[in-house]
Amino acid sequence: MAGWGWGWARAVRGLLLDVSGVLYDSGADGGAPIAGSAEAVRRIKASGLKLQLCTNETQATRADFVRKLRAMGFDVSVAEVTAPAPAACRLLQERGLRPHLLVHHDLVPEFAEIDKTNPNCVVLGDAAEHFTYANLNEAFRLLIGMEKPVLISLGKGRYYKETDGLKLDVGAYMKALEYACDIEAEVVGKPAKSFFESALAELGVPAEQAVMIGDDIVSDVGGAQQCGMRALQVRTGKYRPSDEHHPLVKPDAYVNNLAEAVDIILQQQQL
C-alpha cells in the first residue's frame, strides 16, 4: 500500500530539496541533521536521479552553507545549491540597481561584485539579530526618500524553526517596510515562479519530471505546484498537523521524512 497513488513517481528524473527542516534543523548551536536524510541524499545520487537544493537560506554564503552541510555528513556541492542571493545579484545587474543591503552580515560576501554606492533600492534578507530598530529605520528612510522605491526581499517566509524554537523570518520585516512606505516588495526566492524556474534549469530536468520536497506547505509545496511540479510535504521541520487541512494547498503526498520519500520514489522507479 505504501506505493498507492505514487504512479507519477516513475517519471521522476530529478529532485528539488528544501534544506532547513528537510535535511537538518537549523539552530544557534549549528543545527542538527534529521535522521536518515544524509543517507537519503547518498541514495538519490547513487540511483542516477538528479538533485538540486532549493533553499531560501540567507544567513550565510552558499560556500559557508555547503561547508556546514558537509560537516553534518551531506554529500553536496555549491553548484547543487539554488539560493536567493545569487538570484538577486543577477536581477540587480540586469536592471542596473545599486542596493542598500539589510541582510545578515555573513551573507554580505555574496554581493561583493555589486556596486553599492548611492543606493537606488533596498535588498532585504533574514538579518535576524541585525534587524535592529536603527537598521530597519535606515532602510525605511532610504525607501521613503526614493522617487520610485524598490524593495527586493530574499523570501517572504513568516517564521522558521530552529533547535531552540520559532524565529521570525524575513517576510515579517518585508511587511513592516511595505506598510510604512505603502509599496509592494519584489520577492526573490521561494515561492516566486522565476526562482523555481532557475532551480529547474540548474537541475536540468523539466517541471513535469521533477518533484519538490519541503516542509513549508505554501512556499515549498504551493510554489512548486504553481510551476507544474509534483510536491511532497515532509512531517519534519516546521510542519504542523494543521497544514494537512490547508485551505489552498494540497501536496501530491505526505511523507514522514525525506528518507521515506526517497524509499518510495526509488521503489516506483524499479517497477
Next chain:
Amino acid sequence: MAGWGWGWARAVRGLLLDVSGVLYDSGADGGAPIAGSAEAVRRIKASGLKLQLCTNETQATRADFVRKLRAMGFDVSVAEVTAPAPAACRLLQERGLRPHLLVHHDLVPEFAEIDKTNPNCVVLGDAAEHFTYANLNEAFRLLIGMEKPVLISLGKGRYYKETDGLKLDVGAYMKALEYACDIEAEVVGKPAKSFFESALAELGVPAEQAVMIGDDIVSDVGGAQQCGMRALQVRTGKYRPSDEHHPLVKPDAYVNNLAEAVDIILQQQQL
C-alpha cells in the same frame, strides 16, 4: 476671504488637538515647539472653548509627557490628555487580559496596576530602540503559542517625524506580527472610533460641536470625520503636499499651523 467656508466654526464648543506635529516637533533632543502654538493654546483657553489633547504618544507616561510640554511653554494638564495607554488599561481590565508588554521602557509605569503574570495577550507600543529582534521574536513566540492570539496595538501609524528625520512607528511592527501570526491586531488609539469617543467624552462636547486639528491626514483627519467631527489638517509636522490629493480623505479645511486655525475659529465665534 480667510473665513470663507468656515461657517460651521461658529458652532464649535471644543477642540481636540493632536500633539506631535501640531504643538511641537518631537526629537531625540527633546523636540522643539512649533511657532505660535503655545500662544494658540492660551487663546483657546481664554476664549472659553474646551480643549483636549488627543495623542497616540506612547513613548512616555502622560505625567512625563505633560511635564515636557509645560517646559516648552504649553499650559496643559494630565487630565487634558487622551492617550492610548490608559485606554488600553481599561480594555485589559474589562476583558480580564494579562499583557506581555512590548512598549517603550518609559511607558511601563502606565501599566503598574495591571496583572502581567502568565500573559494571554501582547500589547504593542512605539518601542523605538526597544524593537530589537529578540524583543519582537519574544512577542511573536507568545502570540503563536496562544490558542487565540490577542494583539493590542497602541496606534497603527506608519511613521512620524522627529527633528532628525522620519521614524518608523508602531504600525510597521504591528504589520510584522500580524503577518507572522496570521492575525489581525486590535488598535487602541487614533484612528479607532472608540478612542475618539473617549476623547470627546473627556472634552465634554458632542461630535458635531467639536473639531479635530492634526497633521496626519488618515489618523487624525479621517478618524475624526468618521466620528462625525469636523477636522483640519495643519501644514506642519509630517504634513506633505501630496496629502492634499489624498484619494479617500478630505479635511474640512487646511491651515498653515495651529495658530492660524485658532485665529479663524475665534473670528467666526465673534460673528
